Amino acid sequence: MFAKDAGVTPGLVEAAVLPRTTEEVATCVRIARKHGLPIVPRGAGTGLAGGAVPTEPGLLVVLTRLNEIHDVDEVARTAWVGPGLINLDLSKRLIERGLHFAPDPSSQSASTIGGNFGTNAGGPHCLADGTTVAHILAAEFVTPDGDIVMMGGEAPDTPGLDLRSIVVGSEGTLGIATKILVRLMQNPPDVATLLLGFPSIEDAATTVSQIIASGLIPAALEMMDQPMVQAVENFVHAGYPTDAVAVLLAEITGTPETVLDGTNAIEQVARRNNANTVRVATDPVERALLWRGRKSAFGAVAQKAPDYYLHDTVVPRTELVGVLTKIYEIADEYGLDMLNVFHAGDGNLHPLVAFDSKESGKLETVMTAAKEMVRVSVEAGGSLSGEHGIGLEKRDLMGLVFSEEDLDAQARIRDAFDPDGVMNPGKVLPTGSRCFDAAGVRIPT
Numbered sequence: 095m096f097a098k099d100a101g102v103t104p105g106l107v108e109a110a111v112l113p114r115t116t117e118e119v120a121t122c123v124r125i126a127r128k129h130g131l132p133i134v135p136r137g138a139g140t141g142l143a144g145g146a147v148p149t150e151p152g153l154l155v156v157l158t159r160l161n162e163i164h165d166v167d168e169v170a171r172t173a174w175v176g177p178g179l180i181n182l183d184l185s186k187r188l189i190e191r192g193l194h195f196a197p198d199p200s201s202q203s204a205s206t207i208g209g210n211f212g213t214n215a216g217g218p219h220c221l222a223d224g225t226t227v228a229h230i231l232a233a234e235f236v237t238p239d240g241d242i243v244m245m246g247g248e249a250p251d252t253p254g255l256d257l258r259s260i261v262v263g264s265e266g267t268l269g270i271a272t273k274i275l276v277r278l279m280q281n282p283p284d285v286a287t288l289l290l291g292f293p294s295i296e297d298a299a300t301t302v303s304q305i306i307a308s309g310l311i312p313a314a315l316e317m318m319d320q321p322m323v324q325a326v327e328n329f330v331h332a333g334y335p336t337d338a339v340a341v342l343l344a345e346i347t348g349t350p351e352t353v354l355d356g357t358n359a360i361e362q363v364a365r366r367n368n369a370n371t372v373r374v375a376t377d378p379v380e381r382a383l384l385w386r387g388r389k390s391a392f393g394a395v396a397q398k399a400p401d402y403y404l405h406d407t408v409v410p411r412t413e414l415v416g417v418l419t420k421i422y423e424i425a426d427e428y429g430l431d432m433l434n435v436f437h438a439g440d441g442n443l444h445p446l447v448a449f450d451s452k453e454s455g456k457l458e459t460v461m462t463a464a465k466e467m468v469r470v471s472v473e474a475g476g477s478l479s480g481e482h483g484i485g486l487e488k489r490d491l492m493g494l495v496f497s498e499e500d501l502d503a504q505a506r507i508r509d510a511f512d513p514d515g516v517m518n519p520g521k522v523l524p525t526g527s528r529c530f531d532a533a534g535v536r537i538p539t
């Protein structure tokens with residue numbers, strides 16, 4: 095049950111523990127250390143990069159039972175929560191108070207705040223509000239020695255090194271978050287969601303660039319290509335135009351005046367770029383259905399094939415069309431069934447390849463094509479991951495974006511937290527990343 099996450103690489107589980115308190119987590123870590131076992135933190139296991147998948151015999155520390163909301167401070171707009179709390183449960187529990195937790199990964203009904211912390215998760219509404227790191231103020235943290243320390247704090251500006259920003263997104267390689275202080279945001283007084291259909295990917299991508307260039311930052315700006323729109327429509331009947339080659343979902347939040355102005359501005363840009371469907375939804379039920387379509391996209395792919403590999407690269411928004419064209423060519427060249435749904439406003443691409451892993455050699459073909467898709471994204475000035483992290487699956491591609499010196503600097507930080515390399519070994523950094531000594535002289539291999 096714990097041998098895999100939502101990615102494609104299986105691991106090896108020798109022992110798993112489900113502690114209920116910080117002290118129990120610290121005890122588990124000390125026991126593992128005493129027996130020389132590596133430690134892998136795990137939330138809900140919805141990660142897509144193999145981050146929570148053990149690669150060698152060790153102790154899997156599953157944090158799902160630390161799922162309490164300890165304290166909500168409505169004045170400071172913060173809450174202390176357990177790492178095992180499911181993302182959406184936090185915002186649901188805060189509805190009466192008019193507050194929410196902004197990071198909204200499409201997995202938010204299953205993924206945990208601790209996993210979001212570990213991967214620095216993004217989501218449709220992170221375009222305007224920022225990814226998880228912008229919403230974590232502090233964390234109680236169990237170090238690889240089993241000590242309990244505090245990273246960050248409740249004060250607006252915590253003195254000293256900002257270790258909080260180092261541990262968020264560290265994919266379980268520096269220690270385990272056992273209590274997290276999250277920032278809460280006020281629910282907006284007014285919201286409108288626009289559904290825009292276009293005759294080409296280029297028209298939709300140009301609309302994205304022109305909206306942002308106009309100075310307007312929508313709350314969300316998501317794109318789907320025709321194969322994905324058709325799969326989603328079959329699955330949830332969200333009312334998407336299946337004849338459109340590309341569909342954009344844009345959301346504007348604020349006062350009624352700003353929402354009206356923003357909606358009109360987006361509509362104008364879309365029409366200038368040949369939009370043939372423009373629908374504005376302000377009714378909560380209609381809006382919820384439009385978002386249900388977007389958030390069910392990965393599930394909809396099950397109609398096509400039993401397995402999927404979900405890519406996650408990020409490119410400059412101006413390169414969206416060029417990179418997508420190359421990605422479609424790569425999928426064609428390898429004979430792959432590919433659908434696209436992505437956070438267009440951030441340039442965060444998610445080509446999704448549907449396949450059957452039982453077909454001989456298929457997974458290998460998918461992975462070979464995946465490397466090429468990453469390469470074209472990086473060549474266009476992009477990066478390896480927009481939000482899912484590096485984990486196991488992108489580890490060996492780190493050299494595409496980092497020099498030896500860069501990797502060595504990251505490995506030195508990891509050494510400072512965990513000199514014995516017991517926390518989530520084999521993840522994020524490729525073997526041999528620590529290649530210079532303190533005087534900058536290459537360490538012989």
Ligand SMILES: Cc1cc2nc3c(=O)[nH]c(=O)nc-3n(C[C@H](O)[C@H](O)[C@H](O)COP(=O)(O)OP(=O)(O)OC[C@H]3O[C@@H](n4cnc5c(N)ncnc54)[C@H](O)[C@@H]3O)c2cc1C
Nearest residue numbers: 137138139140141145199200201206208209212216266271
């Ligand atoms: C259908 C679907 C849609 C998705 N959509 C998005 C999306 O829109 N945006 C996005 O960013 N991701 C998305 N993901 C990926 C995934 O849901 C996120 O990466 C999520 O943050 C993982 O949370 P989790 O609780 O499942 O963590 P896990 O998968 O269990 O762990 C993820 C990483 O965090 C580490 N970790 C877990 N808990 C802790 C802790 N307490 N302390 C330290 N490290 C810890 C683990 O070691 C691992 O490296 C999606 C996945 C699926 C299956």
